[in-house]
Amino acid sequence: MTSNPNRTCRHHSLAQGPVAQVQLCQDCGCVSMHLGATTVRMDPEALHSVWHTLGEAVAHLGRERMALGQPPVNVPRGDA
Numbered sequence: 001m002t003s004n005p006n007r008t009c010r011h012h013s014l015a016q017g018p019v020a021q022v023q024l025c026q027d028c029g030c031v032s033m034h035l036g037a038t039t040v041r042m043d044p045e046a047l048h049s050v051w052h053t054l055g056e057a058v059a060h061l062g063r064e065r066m067a068l069g070q071p072p073v074n075v076p077r078g079d080a
């Protein structure tokens with residue numbers, strides 16, 4: 001992926017929830033993930049990798065909480 005120093009990225013939203021928003025630049029194809037005041041830019045392959053890692057973490061967290069007798073995480077639902 002090449003960067004796009006001469007133009008401002010033009011983003012459109014791929015998904016938005018109560019905690020995070022993910023946008024795609026229609027010019028350079030980069031993905032921006034917004035978490036509160038923090039924005040992480042990555043390529044689509046990295047987004048896929050992050051998705052897998054987060055999925056593993058959520059699954060492990062659920063199993064660990066269950067093993068400890070804790071209730072499931074109360075997940076806020078977004079519009080995404």
Ligand SMILES: [Zn+2]
Pocket residue numbers: 004008009010025026027028029030
């Ligand atoms: Zn861009």
